[in-house]
Amino acid sequence: MAKLGLTAMAVVVVAMALALVAMAAQLTRAEADDPKKVDKWFNRLSHAERKTTRLHFYFHDTISGKSLTAVRIAEATMTKKSPTLFGVVNMMDDPLTEGPKAESPLVGRAQGFYGSARLESLSLLMTMNLIFTSPKYNGSTLSIMGHNPAYETYREMPIVGGTGFFRLASGIAMAKTYFLNLTTFDAVVEYNVIVTHY
Numbered sequence: 001m002a003k004l005g006l007t008a009m010a011v012v013v014v015a016m017a018l019a020l021v022a023m024a025a026q027l028t029r030a031e032a033d034d035p036k037k038v039d040k041w042f043n044r045l046s047h048a049e050r051k052t053t054r055l056h057f058y059f060h061d062t063i064s065g066k067s068l069t070a071v072r073i074a075e076a077t078m079t080k081k082s083p084t085l086f087g088v089v090n091m092m093d094d095p096l097t098e099g100p101k102a103e104s105p106l107v108g109r110a111q112g113f114y115g116s117a118r119l120e121s122l123s124l125l126m127t128m129n130l131i132f133t134s135p136k137y138n139g140s141t142l143s144i145m146g147h148n149p150a151y152e153t154y155r156e157m158p159i160v161g162g163t164g165f166f167r168l169a170s171g172i173a174m175a176k177t178y179f180l181n182l183t184t185f186d187a188v189v190e191y192n193v194i195v196t197h198y
Contacts, residue, residue: 045168048198053166055193057096057107059175064184069094073113084122089115096130100178100188108132114148124148126157130193132165140164142195144173153177159195171195 062069069092076087091113097104112128130142141164146157155175162169171194179188 045198050196050198052194052196055191055195057098057191057193058100058104058178059110059187059189059191060095060097060102061092061187061189062094063090064181064186074115079116082116082119084118084120085116086119087116089113092128096132096191100190107134108137112144117147118149122150124150137165140166142166142169142171142173142193148175150177159193162195162197166195166197169195169197 060069063071070090071092072088073091074087074089075085079085079087092110094110095102095106096108096110097106099105109131110128111131112126114124114126114128117123117125125146126148127145128143130144132138132140132142141162142159143161144157145160148155148157153176157173157175159169159171159173174192174194176190176192177187178190179186181187
């Protein structure tokens, strides 16, 4: 019986040590203010394992009405004559929510810009940071830059980086239009994100 007790205690000690190592691998926000601590964290990466996180949320892009979340900041001379609005650029600060309704709990913001980048059909160049505000990921970001053929049912864009919880992130963001007003072009887009990070 004493041997079983020692074995169980050894397992608990090892589990606690592993938990401490995992916690040490995560850089806290306070540590992020010190470049030496960031460098120390980076040097430990050779011993760290990549993690996979899956996220699901809704992106609300409102370009009409009184409560705008995206505004036109530039357009080409030919934009008004283009069926794809080629050359238009919008800056956004769009809410990200748990559900498709605007009143759903907020999980973050999508900040950046998108522009119409194709002559033949509507295709957007998306450059945005997903800035999370939910307790688990608060202050952490994911950066997306890629091709978004807006009228296609399924779109896939690359995640090119991240900060905080998602430091050194890579992955894919899959977008599917949940709602699109063809008069105002206000949209709600469902996002499923798969990201690997340290």
